[in-house]
Amino acid sequence: xxxxxxxxxxxxxxxxxxxxxxxxxxxxxxxxxxxxxxxxxxxxxxxxxxxxxxxxxxxxxxxxxxxxxxxxxxxxxxxxxxxxxxxxxxxxxxxxxxxxxxxxxxxxxxxxxxxxxxxxxxxxxxxxxxxxxxxxxxxxxxxxxxxxxxxxxxxxxxxxxxxxxxxxxxxxxxxxxxxxxxxxxxxxxxxxxxxxxxxxxxxxxxxxxxxxxxxxxxxxxxxxx
Amino acid sequence: xxxxxxxxxxxxxxxxxxxxxxxxxxxxxxxxxxxxxxxxxxxxxxxxxxxxxxxxxxxxxxxxxxxxxxxxxxxxxxxxxxxxxxxxxxxxxxxxxxxxxxxxxxxxxxxxxxxxxxxxxxxxxxxxxxxxxxxxxxxxxxxxxxxxxxxxxxxxxxxxxxxxxxxxxxxxxxxxxxxxxxxxxxxxxxxxxxxxxxxxxxxxxxxxxxxxxxxxxxxxxxxxx
DNA sequence: AAACATCTTTATAAAATCTTTATAAGGCGA
DNA sequence: TCGCCTTATAAAGATTTTATAAAGATGTTT
Numbered sequence: 436x437x438x439x440x441x442x443x444x445x446x447x448x449x450x451x452x453x454x455x456x457x458x459x460x461x462x463x464x465x466x467x468x469x470x471x472x473x474x475x476x477x478x479x480x481x482x483x484x485x486x487x488x489x490x491x492x493x494x495x496x497x498x499x500x501x502x503x504x505x506x507x508x509x510x511x512x513x514x515x516x517x518x519x520x521x522x523x524x525x526x527x528x529x530x531x532x533x534x535x536x537x538x539x540x541x542x543x544x545x546x547x548x549x550x551x552x553x554x555x556x557x558x559x560x561x562x563x564x565x566x567x568x569x570x571x572x573x574x575x576x577x578x579x580x581x582x583x584x585x586x587x588x589x590x591x592x593x594x595x596x597x598x599x600x601x602x603x604x605x606x607x608x609x610x611x612x613x614x615x616x617x618x619x620x621x622x623x624x625x626x627x628x629x630x631x632x633x634x635x636x637x638x639x640x641x642x643x644x645x646x647x648x649x650x651x652x653x654x655x656x657x658x659x660x
Numbered sequence: 661x662x663x664x665x666x667x668x669x670x671x672x673x674x675x676x677x678x679x680x681x682x683x684x685x686x687x688x689x690x691x692x693x694x695x696x697x698x699x700x701x702x703x704x705x706x707x708x709x710x711x712x713x714x715x716x717x718x719x720x721x722x723x724x725x726x727x728x729x730x731x732x733x734x735x736x737x738x739x740x741x742x743x744x745x746x747x748x749x750x751x752x753x754x755x756x757x758x759x760x761x762x763x764x765x766x767x768x769x770x771x772x773x774x775x776x777x778x779x780x781x782x783x784x785x786x787x788x789x790x791x792x793x794x795x796x797x798x799x800x801x802x803x804x805x806x807x808x809x810x811x812x813x814x815x816x817x818x819x820x821x822x823x824x825x826x827x828x829x830x831x832x833x834x835x836x837x838x839x840x841x842x843x844x845x846x847x848x849x850x851x852x853x854x855x856x857x858x859x860x861x862x863x864x865x866x867x868x869x870x871x872x873x874x875x876x877x878x879x880x881x882x883x884x885x
Numbered sequence: 886a887a888a889c890a891t892c893t894t895t896a897t898a899a900a901a902t903c904t905t906t907a908t909a910a911g912g913c914g915a
Numbered sequence: 916t917c918g919c920c921t922t923a924t925a926a927a928g929a930t931t932t933t934a935t936a937a938a939g940a941t942g943t944t945t
Contacts, residue, residue: 658803858922
């Protein structure tokens with residue numbers, strides 16, 4: 436089995452070095468970034484198995500980076516944060532962070548959490564293919580086909596579709612969907628959702644105005660079937 | 661299984677005796693009270709599975725007793741009332757009575773209602789799916805099926821159905837339903853309720869004009885079964 | 886910088902739902 | 916049977932919710 440690759444995004448050289456040594460001696464492959472921009476770029480190019488993200492970066496706020504990453508990055512992101520910053524942590528978790536650690540942290544705990552987070556990556560969902568009539572979704576390859584033809588979905592559209600599929604048959608409220616896809620603070624932005632459901636329908640439905648898959652539950656939300 | 665214990669609170673010795681004989685021959689354990697005070701005391705000491713309460717007691721008004729009991733007593737209370745006292749019945753139901761019977765009553769009906777009321781006791785129900793013959797309600801998914809087919813309910817219709825199910829077998833007054841679904845200030849809008857019961861029946865009943873589930877209790881309200 | 890893709894807002898049309906009114910139908914006692 | 920009261924049903928009007936297009940904003944790629 437290949438080594439798992441971990442990306443560290445932290446501006447303090449000392450911590451980067453410490454983490455790198457520890458992780459490499461535990462048989463992980465490590466790449467490091469000293470700034471938010473560099474981190475985003477490395478993440479995009481390497482698509483690592485896990486990202487360790489420091490919230491207090493000089494160039495871009497850690498929250499912003501997290502949001503950017505979560506537009507397309509499905510795997511685990513562990514947040515590193517200074518002690519005493521509970522609201523930061525809550526916000527980060529709401530934005531899709533997998534876990535968090537407060538500095539200073541013990542190495543053993545870090546390693547345990549990393550193992551758990553990487554294990555979670557291999558979720559069965561991620562490697563299966565699901566078929567709904569004319570629709571076929573390959574989670575592993577992040578590909579969607581309709582009538583055998585590959586269709587192109589943007590990140591948000593794909594995330595939305597995955598959320599629907601994970602909750603097949605269930606009525607999802609607007610607020611729940613918004614919270615899951617855009618994060619806690621977007622719960623009121625129902626119009627976003629309408630727009631994206633619209634574009635998604637155009638791509639996956641035969642007749643977007645008579646949808647078979649994404650059903651509107653007026654006053655409540657949507658249901659996938 | 662243990663015998664269910666029933667407390668009868670009624671000042672007429674004749675009725676007490678009649679009820680006691682009937683109930684005991686149907687395998688219930690019976691205790692009786694001839695006055696309101698005695699009834700409250702016995703209820704507190706025995707915590708019976710069901711209480712039959714006559715509204716016309718000499719020492720304390722039946723309504724007062726009902727209120728006292730409902731401060732701590734969670735199980736079923738069936739009201740016994742003389743005919744021709746509709747407003748009494750409505751008031752009692754609004755105060756938390758489970759059901760009512762007008763005197764004189766037929767024994768078969770009494771026994772049926774007692775069975776239903778005791779069944780309700782053991783049904784605080786946490787399960788997410790409920791089935792009533794051809795009707796199936798999945799609270800988790802917020803979905804209703806009739807003969808295996810998903811049917812679409814509007815918010816208000818669904819809320820109404822959930823309220824009925826939560827109070828299965830119990831007569832709900834118009835005012836109670838209106839207060840629960842539309843809020844306190846809508847208690848007079850009985851016509852709303854008629855319209856929505858109408859649409860709900862059309863969706864969940866086989867023959868909306870001969871309803872099996874939502875039963876009209878004329879002058880009082882509705883009952884779900 | 887220009888071209889492109891995507892996300893976010895705004896505007897407006899269309900659909901669904903709720904509320905209100907009108908009228909029919911049923912039950913019950915006089 | 917008639918009149919009265921309650922309930923049921925239909926349908927018009929009002930309001931809310933949803934769908935869709937399109938313009939503006941942002942960021943990325945070439």
